[in-house]
Amino acid sequence: MNTHQSLRASDLLFPVPRSIEDREGAYRLHRTTTIAASPPFEGVADTAAALLGCKRGGEDILFKYTEGLDDEEYRLSISKVQVVITATTKRGAFHGLSAVRKLALINDAILPACKISDKPTFIWRGFMLDCCRHFFSVDFIKKLLDVASLFGLNRFHWHLTDDQGWRIPIDGWPNIQEVASRRTELQYTDGRTYGRLYTKEEIAEVQAYAHDRQIIVIPEVETPGHVSALLAAYPEFGCTGGPYEVQDRWGIFNEVLCAGNDAMLTFFEDAIAQVATLFSDPYIHIGGDECPQDAWEQCPKCQARMKNEGLTEERQLQSWLTSRISAMVHANGKQPIGWDEVLDGTEAMGLPDDLIVQSWQGIRGGLEASRRGHQVIMSPNTVGCYFDYRHLDSEEEMGNLGVSTLTQVASFTPTPPEMDEKAKGMVLGAQGNLWTERVLSARQAEYLLFPRLQLLAQQLWNPQDGDDNLKRLDLLVQYCEKLDLHCYRGAAK
Ligand code: ACM
Ligand code: ZN
Numbered sequence: 001m002n003t004h005q006s007l008r009a010s011d012l013l014f015p016v017p018r019s020i021e022d023r024e025g026a027y028r029l030h031r032t033t034t035i036a037a038s039p040p041f042e043g044v045a046d047t048a049a050a051l052l053g054c055k056r057g058g059e060d061i062l063f064k065y066t067e068g069l070d071d072e073e074y075r076l077s078i079s080k081v082q083v084v085i086t087a088t089t090k091r092g093a094f095h096g097l098s099a100v101r102k103l104a105l106i107n108d109a110i111l112p113a114c115k116i117s118d119k120p121t122f123i124w125r126g127f128m129l130d131c132c133r134h135f136f137s138v139d140f141i142k143k144l145l146d147v148a149s150l151f152g153l154n155r156f157h158w159h160l161t162d163d164q165g166w167r168i169p170i171d172g173w174p175n176i177q178e179v180a181s182r183r184t185e186l187q188y189t190d191g192r193t194y195g196r197l198y199t200k201e202e203i204a205e206v207q208a209y210a211h212d213r214q215i216i217v218i219p220e221v222e223t224p225g226h227v228s229a230l231l232a233a234y235p236e237f238g239c240t241g242g243p244y245e246v247q248d249r250w251g252i253f254n255e256v257l258c259a260g261n262d263a264m265l266t267f268f269e270d271a272i273a274q275v276a277t278l279f280s281d282p283y284i285h286i287g288g289d290e291c292p293q294d295a296w297e298q299c300p301k302c303q304a305r306m307k308n309e310g311l312t313e314e315r316q317l318q319s320w321l322t323s324r325i326s327a328m329v330h331a332n333g334k335q336p337i338g339w340d341e342v343l344d345g346t347e348a349m350g351l352p353d354d355l356i357v358q359s360w361q362g363i364r365g366g367l368e369a370s371r372r373g374h375q376v377i378m379s380p381n382t383v384g385c386y387f388d389y390r391h392l393d394s395e396e397e398m399g400n401l402g403v404s405t406l407t408q409v410a411s412f413t414p415t416p417p418e419m420d421e422k423a424k425g426m427v428l429g430a431q432g433n434l435w436t437e438r439v440l441s442a443r444q445a446e447y448l449l450f451p452r453l454q455l456l457a458q459q460l461w462n463p464q465d466g467d468d469n470l471k472r473l474d475l476l477v478q479y480c481e482k483l484d485l486h487c488y489r490g491a492a493k
Contacts, residue, residue: 009078009114012106013099014454014475015152015461023113025080029104034058037093038065044093047212051101061085061100063093072154073119076100078111091154092119094214098150105150105482106475118462122414124377124429125460126155127453128220129445130388132162132229133250134436135195136445138202142209143442144449147483149213151457156210157218157285157431163228163247165195168203168219168278170271175233183229183246203278216281218337221271224257224321225291231255237264239299250437252290259317260301269328276332284329289339289360291318315345326352337377340365356428360385363416370419370426378430383416384408385456387448388435391488399448400438406473406492409455411466432456443486450487451476 008022034057037045041063048063049056061083069075069088074096077084085096095118103111127148129136145156160167166180182193198206210217227237228247235242239258247253257264275284293314296302302317309320322342329336330352337356343365356375359366362382369376379385381402390399391406414430415423432453439445454476455469470492480487 007107007110007112009103009112009116012103012112012475013116014102014472014479015458016464016472017099017116017118018462019117021115023079023115025113027078027080027083027111027113029054029100029109029111031055033060035061035063037063040065041087041090041093044090044097047094048097048100051097052104063087063096070119074099074116076114076116076118078103078113078115080113083111091214094149095120095152098152101150102479106478120152120154120461121463122427122429122460124155124431125153125457126157126218126377126429126431127153127387127449127456128157128159128379128431128433130159130162130434130436131167131198132159132165132195132436134439134441134445135165135167136436136442138198138206140442140445141206145206145210145213145215147485148453148457149215150483151454152461153453153457154215155218155429155431156215157220157433158206159220159435160198161220161222161230161287162226163253164250165246166229166233167195167198168221168271168275169197169200170274172270173234173267176230178233180229180233180246183248186248200278207280216283217279218281218283218285219275219279220285220287221275222287222289223268223325224259224287224318225252225289226287227257228253228255231257234264234267237261237267239295239302252292254292254294256291256293256295257321258299258301259296259321260299260303260305265324268325272325272328273332276329276334282333282335283337283356284332284334285337285358286322286325286329287339288318288322288342291341293317309348311348313345316348318342318344319346319349319351322351322355323349326355330354340369343368343372358431360433363418366414366427367418367423370423374426376427378414378427379433384412384452385430385432386435387432387452388438391448391452392490392493397490398438398444400435404452406452406455406470406488407466408493409452409459410464410469410492412456412459413463414460429460430456446480446486447488450480450485452488454479 033054036059074092075086087093231238231244296314326336357369358377389402389404390397
């Protein structure tokens, strides 16, 4: 980027705003810059003062309330003498602040004069972090939340239970901490274990931090598969009674919840209620992916359950469980989300109408769910939303299972042409997912996430032509440098 270009706000902002007009001059942000706000935006102004290193007081930066803009919409006007952010909601005001922060960050505190009118296209703009296979510190999660908010993302899907570890404290069930939170490190001979629970204080801290940045936090509690850690703690919840282990390998395991076991349901009733208290936002993700039915075929209790419930095939037990667990989520005033396998085996039981389906096996789950009237979150592993996949089809690249190129993400759309208008109307947005079987450190996570997460953010905020996005890769790398993020700098495909 040459110096001339770097002085224009339109060349510096990412996601590219809906409407931006460059103007003459610039506002220089400095320590004595003051911030004021209309009453609804006092909290955002406090956040702004902290994030920009400015003071509350005068009106150098002004957050102004107006009626009639959309939920997340904002206007931003930067002149030589003042910065004015206008919005109707705190979310809109915060997005205006993010634009100011980005300009300050990328252009050494010089905010090029401009006039912006902007709002996102999709409501659900998310990312998922698997904290079971690799345990990430709260500091790192906060770093990611801050960066995500800067680029306009607004959903953090926190994957907290899986075969290799359970990370949410559940009072009254001591083996969750003693057993389920720790995996034996079999490659060492000294008996060491890996992982721990997040404390209640840490969970509250992450949410407060996310909420300050207008990000909703969605905890995921996996059912009925990916539960080896839970079964190791409470073997009676499995079909055979165990023994089970917190898995030290990666894959899909036959050890799943025993659908015929009422004690297991009692646990989830308690656990979901506790999760609903620990997490204040409206959603709980109940998993649902990759649940083999072999154990159910062999299990007299599961077979008895099928008979009593009038189910003719084992696969219908999954939808029976989805309905039961969803009812627990509802009983606690929350809305359930499930991976697209929740659509299988639903002939007898159906699904709760408000269950949001997350389409990960390509787009077919999204097509089917929207056809059946469910809201949909798209995170197809086939077109760029899996950030554990390699950036490039090369043995030299880190990553697992597949390839998600920058080119794919740069042209990603949550509403592909295969969807008709009705289906498109059910799509809330999309998520990028980072599974961490082969991620050993936060630095590696950054390398896999960036710049793909930034490109996804653009496509959810204000979808662009893929080639235009790719022309801005240098800018994305510059942002990563300023934000102390490792990132991929190789070929786009
Ligand atoms: C998934 O990737 N198993 C949802
Ligand atoms: Zn069973």
